[in-house]
Amino acid sequence: MSAAARPLAGKRILVAKPGLDGHDAGAKVIALALRDAGAEVIYTGLRKSPDFIVRAALDEDVAAVGLSILSGSHMELTREVLEGLRRAGAGDVPVFVGGTIPPQDRAALLEAGVKGVFTNDMPVARVIEDLARSLS
Amino acid sequence: MSAVPMPDAPGAKPDTRVATPSGIEVPVVVTRDMTVDADPGLPATYPYTRGIFADGYRGRPWTIRQYSGFGSAEESNQRYRFLLEQGQTGLSVALDLPTQCGYDPDDAMARPEIGKVGVSLFSLSEMETLFEGIDLGAISTSFTINGTAAILYAMYLAAADRQGVPRGKLTGTIQNDILKEYVARGTWIFPVRPSLRLIADSVLYSNDVTPRFNAISIAGAHVRDAGCTAVEEMAYTLANGLAYVDELTRRGGDVARFARRLSFFFYVHMDLFEEACKFRAGRRLWAKLLRERYGVTDDRALHFRFGVVCGGSSLVAAQPYNNIVRVAIENVAAVLGGAQSIFTCAYDEAFQIPTEFSAEIALRTQQIVRHESGIAATVDPLGGSHYVEWLTERMESAMLEVMREIDAYGGVVKAIEDGWLQRRIAARAKERKEATDRGERVVVGQNRFRREAQDDGCGEAFRLDPDVSARVLAKLARVKQNRDAGRVERALDALEAAAATEAENLMPPLIECCHAYATVGEMVSRLKRRWGEFQEPVRL
Numbered sequence: 001m002s003a004a005a006r007p008l009a010g011k012r013i014l015v016a017k018p019g020l021d022g023h024d025a026g027a028k029v030i031a032l033a034l035r036d037a038g039a040e041v042i043y044t045g046l047r048k049s050p051d052f053i054v055r056a057a058l059d060e061d062v063a064a065v066g067l068s069i070l071s072g073s074h075m076e077l078t079r080e081v082l083e084g085l086r087r088a089g090a091g092d093v094p095v096f097v098g099g100t101i102p103p104q105d106r107a108a109l110l111e112a113g114v115k116g117v118f119t120n121d122m123p124v125a126r127v128i129e130d131l132a133r134s135l136s
Numbered sequence: 137m138s139a140v141p142m143p144d145a146p147g148a149k150p151d152t153r154v155a156t157p158s159g160i161e162v163p164v165v166v167t168r169d170m171t172v173d174a175d176p177g178l179p180a181t182y183p184y185t186r187g188i189f190a191d192g193y194r195g196r197p198w199t200i201r202q203y204s205g206f207g208s209a210e211e212s213n214q215r216y217r218f219l220l221e222q223g224q225t226g227l228s229v230a231l232d233l234p235t236q237c238g239y240d241p242d243d244a245m246a247r248p249e250i251g252k253v254g255v256s257l258f259s260l261s262e263m264e265t266l267f268e269g270i271d272l273g274a275i276s277t278s279f280t281i282n283g284t285a286a287i288l289y290a291m292y293l294a295a296a297d298r299q300g301v302p303r304g305k306l307t308g309t310i311q312n313d314i315l316k317e318y319v320a321r322g323t324w325i326f327p328v329r330p331s332l333r334l335i336a337d338s339v340l341y342s343n344d345v346t347p348r349f350n351a352i353s354i355a356g357a358h359v360r361d362a363g364c365t366a367v368e369e370m371a372y373t374l375a376n377g378l379a380y381v382d383e384l385t386r387r388g389g390d391v392a393r394f395a396r397r398l399s400f401f402f403y404v405h406m407d408l409f410e411e412a413c414k415f416r417a418g419r420r421l422w423a424k425l426l427r428e429r430y431g432v433t434d435d436r437a438l439h440f441r442f443g444v445v446c447g448g449s450s451l452v453a454a455q456p457y458n459n460i461v462r463v464a465i466e467n468v469a470a471v472l473g474g475a476q477s478i479f480t481c482a483y484d485e486a487f488q489i490p491t492e493f494s495a496e497i498a499l500r501t502q503q504i505v506r507h508e509s510g511i512a513a514t515v516d517p518l519g520g521s522h523y524v525e526w527l528t529e530r531m532e533s534a535m536l537e538v539m540r541e542i543d544a545y546g547g548v549v550k551a552i553e554d555g556w557l558q559r560r561i562a563a564r565a566k567e568r569k570e571a572t573d574r575g576e577r578v579v580v581g582q583n584r585f586r587r588e589a590q591d592d593g594c595g596e597a598f599r600l601d602p603d604v605s606a607r608v609l610a611k612l613a614r615v616k617q618n619r620d621a622g623r624v625e626r627a628l629d630a631l632e633a634a635a636a637t638e639a640e641n642l643m644p645p646l647i648e649c650c651h652a653y654a655t656v657g658e659m660v661s662r663l664k665r666r667w668g669e670f671q672e673p674v675r676l
Binding site for chain 2: 019022025029041044046076080103123
């Protein structure tokens with residue numbers, strides 16, 4: 001495949017499910033799409049603590065972290081991951097959030113340090129494009 | 137003035153779809169000779185294509201059962217009283233994730249999630265508060281609870297004991313379907329085998345003690361929302377149903393008896409006829425499977441009783457008021473399919489907990505369908521339609537085909553333990569998303585007829601009281617302080633001992649734990665000590 005078809009070639013990306021939320025269809029769809037786009041995807045599976053996710057991001061030396069949250073706990077859980085990364089000296093690893101995020105919370109997440117918020121009405125191609133742009 | 141493209145406007149793509157969302161190709165016209173059996177016979181007659189009751193909804197209107205619950209028990213109690221005053225006929229309790237996954241509110245994993253997607257019920261104290269002023273002998277209550285279903289059922293029985301309501305009078309449902317939790321929804325706790333034991337214990341106990349209660353509701357809804365088709369939703373659910381029948385039989389249950397209390401639960405999405413036919417096909421396929429494989433002949437044991445939810449992932453955040461129309465269409469499909477209970481989602485469900493305003497519209501939708509549309513006047517009004525009978529037949533064969541594939545793999549339990557089913561559903565979810573992105577699956581306001589700068593606002597935003605966590609944690613501390621610590625310890629020890637072998641039914645020790653005000657987290661910890669935890673297969 002051409003580079004254009006694999007815009008994330010060579011990138012390691014962590015797709016994580018923080019907290020107790022069990023809805024993983026979106027996370028898996030994105031993980032599979034990232035893989036199609038050339039990325040090396042590490043998927044955590046369900047029910048991971050923010051600490052676990054930070055550790056996984058460091059151990060796997062990833063270029064980006066994607067958090068999928070549909071339980072309404074996105075503010076708390078995202079802040080904990082961001083802080084954990086900062087404390088570990090990895091505050092430069094970009095964090096993206098996807099899931100059920102009410103419109104009024106999107107700006108708050110960006111302000112907290114998230115690089116992008118993806119919701120399920122967004123075409124996957126756009127998610128890939130946005131990621132490729134921020135990681136290039 | 138408006139930039140909305142009309143369907144016949146130049147550049148608009150003609151709608152070329154000639155297949156149902158499950159992939160069944162639809163002819164332009166269906167004629168009588170295209171069906172194997174054009175006459176579906178009578179309702180209440182095997183194999184029940186037209187329904188399980190001779191008088192349909194005239195004798196038994198469907199239960200209007202709106203799913204709700206949030207925050208602490210006090211707030212949910214208020215919402216329930218509001219809904220009952222507005223004419224709702226059954227309660228459906230949404231529980232928060234800590235309660236569903238077996239963590240106490242003070243666990244680090246629980247803290248961010250307290251009261252978020254449902255109400256926090258960490259011990260009997262909360263169940264008592266939840267139903268204050270509501271007579272448990274007069275209302276039917278459904279709990280969407282799985283990993284901790286046996287515990288919540290025990291807690292409900294204990295709450296009824298405290299209200300002085302005889303257990304035998306209780307009606308309602310616990311979902312108690314763990315198999316689909318491993319595939320979608322994800323509130324598993326223990327490995328598959330001990331989880332099945334817990335289900336068998338609760339179902340067998342319920343048959344004796346609460347004979348009017350459905351101790352399991354085998355659910356396709358969540359795998360459907362996770363991406364699979366209507367045909368697969370029914371096929372996976374029936375396959376899970378048969379796995380439970382096998383487990384209950386192995387534990388000494390009499391299928392002719394326990395099958396009377398098995399119930400089912402599904403999503404309804406937007407393809408009106410496919411959804412209605414899904415239920416007609418599923419209902420008769422279940423009866424055939426029980427009769428042919430297990431020799432069941434008892435009418436009531438063959439009855440396929442089911443609840444549905446209208447909405448879910450068919451609702452979108454773009455122009456959310458359009459969701460009201462979607463839910464109304466799905467509501468009609470559910471009634472045409474013969475549902476026993478219906479939950480209509482609120483239009484804002486795609487991104488928040490419904491407000492009182494949106495919840496009321498969802499309730500009114502059902503009341504309009506029931507009281508204004510004339511839909512419930514006669515049994516199975518679609519029966520005998522060439523298209524409907526043809527599609528029912530096609531769906532039934534397609535369901536059987538999927539069930540055969542699962543059998544060929546080695547059965548549903550193996551398919552789940554290996555992650556085979558999970559991978560299949562993830563692949564389907566990806567296909568569905570790609571079809572939506574390409575515009576083949578039309579979502580009005582999102583990928584078709586989308587106006588530049590359209591208003592995707594939903595009016596009122598739901599805001600959960602930010603002090604909920606603090607209040608719940610304070611209540612937990614109070615309960616732990618005021619209970620008889622010795623009784624708690626003895627009850628938990630007895631539970632753990634009983635979990636060691638299958639000799640004893642776990643319900644009596646669980647009920648004693650609840651009466652002693654042991655917490656959900658405490659009970660789960662003891663069971664984990666015996667059984668360990670499920671290890672999720674995460675291969676994509």
